[in-house]
Amino acid sequence: MNCEKHKDVEAMGVCAYCGKFFCGDCLIDVNGKNYCKDDVGKAFDEAKTSNNGQPSININNVSTATATASSGFLDFPRKSKIISLILCLFLGWLGIHRFYVGKAGTGVLYLFTFGIFGIGCLIDFILILLGGFTDRWGRPLI
Numbered sequence: 001m002n003c004e005k006h007k008d009v010e011a012m013g014v015c016a017y018c019g020k021f022f023c024g025d026c027l028i029d030v031n032g033k034n035y036c037k038d039d040v041g042k043a044f045d046e047a048k049t050s051n052n053g054q055p056s057i058n059i060n061n062v063s064t065a066t067a068t069a070s071s072g073f074l075d076f077p078r079k080s081k082i083i084s085l086i087l088c089l090f091l092g093w094l095g096i097h098r099f100y101v102g103k104a105g106t107g108v109l110y111l112f113t114f115g116i117f118g119i120g121c122l123i124d125f126i127l128i129l130l131g132g133f134t135d136r137w138g139r140p141l142i
Contacts, residue, residue: 102136
């Protein structure tokens with residue numbers, strides 16, 4: 001058999017869409033199937049609408065969220081070490097630096113005990129300076 005378009009050239013394969021014979025220059029290989037250059041667009045347009053206008057739903061069970069302490073559950077923005085240090089220095093007795101990093105429970109405790117009588121604020125200030133203070137999700141401050 002000869003190519004449908006080039007009558008003097010031997011056909012190399014059949015178009016999966018129209019069923020006609022074509023040479024290697026006229027065929028396009030898509031995922032293991034050969035299509036002629038005229039029908040390759042039609043085949044994919046037909047595949048898009050083969051669901052009778054219904055959308056195609058692809059489900060893959062790949063989770064991108066991780067529940068580790070190092071990355072955080074939903075990747076909330078990281079908290080600043082400088083801002084935490086300034087808040088602890090000036091408003092530590094109110095626990096504002098603890099509210100800032102998401103530790104609301106101990107923030108309330110600091111609020112009612114005046115920063116656990118100032119000792120808790122001093123310890124937090126030193127921990128923030130040394131890099132040992134973490135946010136609610138266990139991530140170090142940046």
